[in-house]
Amino acid sequence: MRNDTPHAPETAPACDDDPLGDEIAELSAHLDAAQYRLLVLLRRYDEEERWSGWRSCAHWLNWRTGISLGPARERLRVSRRLASLPLTSAEMERGRLSWSKVRALTRVATAGNEARLVEFALHHTASQVERFVRAWKSAEAAAGAPDGAPDLADRRYLTVRPTHDGMYEVRGRLLPEVGALLVQALDAAADELHRAEEPVAPAAAAGERRHDALGAWLDSRTEATVQLVVHTVVDGGGGAGEIVATEDGSHVPAGTSRRLTCDAETVEVKRGLDGSVLDVGRRRRTVGWRLRKALDARDGGCRFPGCGSRYTQAHHAVPWSEGGETKLDNLILLCRFHHRTVHEGGWRVEMGAAGAATFRHPDGRLVPAVPPAREDVKAPRTPDAGLGGWHRTEGINPWTATSRWTGDRLDLDWALWVLWGQYQDLREAA
Structure with missing residues (x-):
């Protein structure tokens, strides 16, 4: 047992008798x-x-524990960084530094500044620590860029993705000159559109005007061809219902679909009542576009357990050279990485009815799509079996993770002056 005990705040909270709050705080530290x-x-x-x-340890963690890929990658990043941060590790092990604080600290902490940063984190809230780290990173970027200007080119990006309601979400970070040109172009197009409109509707907000201006600008400069995928569900009596979607999976309202089909290429994907895609097989090695559409509709991405990547290749479960046919029940979508893993890494894929797939490890072990529950597994007889018993020797109590913050405002400029390494020489010179 450690000799030092976790601190209790010098000033007691307004409500001294809060057993439920104490239990929540103590469990959080555990x-x-x-x-x-x-x-x-x-x-x-x-x-x-x-x-x-698996593609990476993060992909395995996603498959094995249900943690999504983003948080899985972040846990791996933090775990690697903690190997070189003994003070941060010790405080987290004792429950005194929360996951949120540690996640932030590991973005800037080094052997030279760790002690100061840990002390700062113990005396401030998690949100203050995160704000401070963002300011630190910003100051580092500005100081390290040539001519005092940050190197923005490596951080430029633009993404467009469909949302659950059929609309599209646009996100990005544009270089200053590109952003300025975009704003000017949208505003000019909005003014032109506004002059051409009949004043019968209320004035649109700035965001709505720019949206409409972008649509008008795209209409005038492009002749995009929309490809529709019509999913036809066939019942036993010959009747059918249709679900219309664009190629990227965004569903289209009936009125919109009637307009788009006037000038769009349409692909029909026939489904059974159980949701399976009916066979549209081809007796050739290459996968034609119609068969590829059926694969996309059935698989939706890489089928390797825990992957799901949308950038895929068609794989013959029974190789073409061994008599395997190019048809739906012998094909499966795999990303480039897992396609290579199957062909060169000794993994095997076996196809079953209605597109079911079985993956086998090179040693023959079955690897299911979802880790199976095993009733015969018992909790290990180690300190890990009970959090309370495991950590009791560390002295964890309801005040272990409580910040030593006294309620004063966080002065970011002053904090950077005191803690940031670049200012250290200036402080000493002063």
Whole structure:
């Protein structure tokens, strides 16, 4: 047992008798300490490459534990960084630094500044620590850029994706000159559109005007061809219902579909009542576009357990050279990485009825799409079995993770002056 005990605040909270709040706070500290244990085990699993066969350890973690890829990658990043940050690791192991604080600190902490940053984190809230780290990163970027201007080119991006309601979401970070040109072009197009409109509707907000201006600008400069995928569900009596969607999977309202089909290419995908895509097989090695559409509709992405990548290739379960046909029940979508893994890594894919797929490890073990529940597994007889018992020797209590913050405003400029390494020489010179 450690000699030092977690602190209690010098000033008691307004409500001294709060057993439920105490239980929540103590359990939170236990969870943070357990999170540290998880990160240590995850780092070991990653370093030993026990995830071999998956695209990465993050993909395995997503498949095995249900953590989505973004948080899985973040846990791996933090676990690797903690290996070189002993003070941060020690405080998290004792439940005194939360996951949120540690996640932020590992973005800027080094052997030289770790002690100061940990002390700062213990005396401030998680949101203050995150704000401080963002300011630190911004100051570093500005200081390290040539001529005092940050190198923005590496951070430019633009994404367009369909949302669940059929609309499209546009996100991006544009270079200053590109952003300025875009704003000018949209405003000019909006003014032109406004002059051409009849004043019968209320004035649109700025965001709506720019949206309409973009639509008008695209209409005048492009002749895009829309491809519709018509999913026809056939019942036993010969009747059929239609679900219309654009090529990228965004569903189209009936009125919109009637307009688009006037000048669009239409692909029909026939489905059974169980949702299966009916065979549209071809007796040739290459996968034609109609068959590819059926594969896309059935698989939706890479079928390797835990992957789901949308950038895929068609794979013959029974190779063409061994008599396998190019038809739906012998094809499966795999991303480039897992296509290579199957062909060169010794993995096997077996196709079943209605597109069901079975993957086998090179040693013959079955790898299901979802880790199966096993009733015969018992909790290990280790300290990990009970959080309370495991951590009790560390002295964790309801005040363990409580910040030492005294309620004063966070002065980011002053904090950077005191803590940021670049200012260290200036402070000493002063």
